[in-house]
C-alpha cells in the first residue's frame with residue numbers, strides 16, 4: 001500500500017456465481033495498492049461444493065465475516081442478509097460497498113448500503129431479461145436503481161441503463177470479470193475424463209465421452225420447480241443422450257426437485273451421466289471439452305462464448321444478448337419441444353461463427369479498480 005489514504009471497500013459475496021466475479025477484483029485492488037478491502041460472505045451458498053472449493057481454487061481470502069444466512073424463501077434470505085449487513089456497515093463504515101451479479105445477496109447489500117448513504121458500485125449492471133418471474137430480474141432492477149457506479153459487461157447494458165434514466169456519468173463499460181477469472185484459470189482446467197475417473201465412473205463410460213459429449217446444467221426455478229416442465233426436459237435430454245453422451249451437473253435445487261417428483265429414472269438411462277456440482281477447475285475443463293452445452297445458467301452463456309463452445313440456452317429470454325449477437329449462444333425457449341427441435345438440428349460442426357465480445361479481455365477488474373478509486377477520490 002502507498003502512503004495515500006486507502007479507499008475502504010466492503011465487497012459482498014453470497015452465492016456461487018459471485019465468487020469468480022469477486023476474485024479478480026480483490027486481486028486488482030491488491031495490485032493497485034491503494035485499497036483497503038473487506039470481504040463479507042453472506043452464507044447464501046454453504047455446501048463445500050457450492051462454496052469453499054471455489055474460495056480455495058480462486059485464491060479468494062477467508063472472508064472477514066460470514067453471516068451464515070443459508071437457504072430460505074426469497075424474502076427471508078434477503079431480509080437476513082440485510083440485518084447482518086446493517087450491523088457490519090455500522091461497525092466498519094466503508095467508503096463504498098461493492099456488489100456483483102444478481103443474486104439475493106446482491107440486492108440485499110445494495111439496499112442496506114443505499115439506505116445508510118454509503119456509495120454502491122454494481123458489477124454486471126444493466127443486464128435485463130425483462131422477465132420479472134426471475135427473482136434475479138427484480139434484483140437487477142432494484143440494485144441498478146440505487147447504485148452510484150454502474151459497471152457494465154457489454155455496451156447494450158449501458159444503453160439500457162440510460163433508457164431507464166440513469167446518468168451516463170455513473171455508467172462505466174469495463175468488460176467482464178467472469179472472463180478475467182476464466183482466462184487466468186484456464187491452464188488449471190481439469191479434463192472431463194479425469195473428473196469422471198476421480199468420481200469412480202467406469203472406464204468404458206470415461207472412454208465413451210472421449211470423442212464428444214454434451215454438458216448440461218439446469219437450475220432455474222422456471223425449469224426445475226415445476227415437475228411437468230422438469231420431467232419434459234429430462235425426457236428430451238435422455239433421448240438425446242442415446243445420440244451423444246450427456247454429462248449432467250446436478251445443482252442442489254435440481255437434485256431436490258428430481259427426488260421430490262420421483263424423476264430419478266429419467267436421469268439414469270444410457271449415455272446419461274450425472275455428477276454433483278463441479279468445482280471451478282473441473283467445470284472449466286468440462287465446458288472447454290464439450291461439443292455442446294445445454295444450460296439455463298447466465299454465467300455459462302458467457303463462458304461458452306469466451307471459449308467458442310456452442311451453447312443452447314433453455315430459457316425464453318437472456319439478459320446477456322451479446323452472447324447471441326457476437327457469441328456462440330442460441331436461445332432455444334423453455335419448452336421441451338423446442339429443446340428437442342434444437343437438439344435435433346445440432347450438427348457435428350463446432351465452428352459456429354463467433355468473436356470475443358469487446359473488453360472480454362481479462363482486464364476488467366483492473367478497470368473496475370481504476371473507476372472506483374477515481375470515484376471515491378472525486379467525493380473527497
Ligand code: UD1
Nearest residue numbers: 015016017044045046047050071072103104135136252253
Ligand atoms: C442462486 C441465485 C441464482 C444463481 C444460483 C447459482 C438468487 C435469487 N439466485 O440460485 O441467480 O444462478 O444461485 O447456483 O439469488 N442449496 C444447497 N446448498 C447450497 C446452496 C443452496 O443445498 O450451498 C439448495 C437449497 O435447497 C436451497 C436451494 O439450493 O433452498 C436454492 O438455493 P438459493 O440460494 O435459494 O438459490 P439458487 O437456486 O442456488
